Amino acid sequence: MEIHVNNIVKLKKQHPCGSYEWKVLREGADFRLQCEGCGHQVMMARRVLEKSVKEVRE
Numbered sequence: 001m002e003i004h005v006n007n008i009v010k011l012k013k014q015h016p017c018g019s020y021e022w023k024v025l026r027e028g029a030d031f032r033l034q035c036e037g038c039g040h041q042v043m044m045a046r047r048v049l050e051k052s053v054k055e056v057r058e
Contacts (some may be wrong), residue, residue, distance in 0.1 A: 001029060003049070003050075005025065006023065006024065006058075007024045007057065008021050008023055008057045009021070009049070009055070009056050010053070010054045010055040010056075011053060011054065012054055017040070018058060019035055019036050019037025019038070021036040022035055023036060027047070030043050030045055031046065043057070
């Protein structure tokens, strides 16, 4: 799966703020994601992220 910095990924599960979309801030073995709804940032392992992505946009 091709996921790069500044892409917007849509996840299967909803964030508590109501948003499904996250912006990729860092890529590698782990990804740093920022919620498009509230701005919360999380780190997620590559394999976990690849399982939970529904759609990747630029």
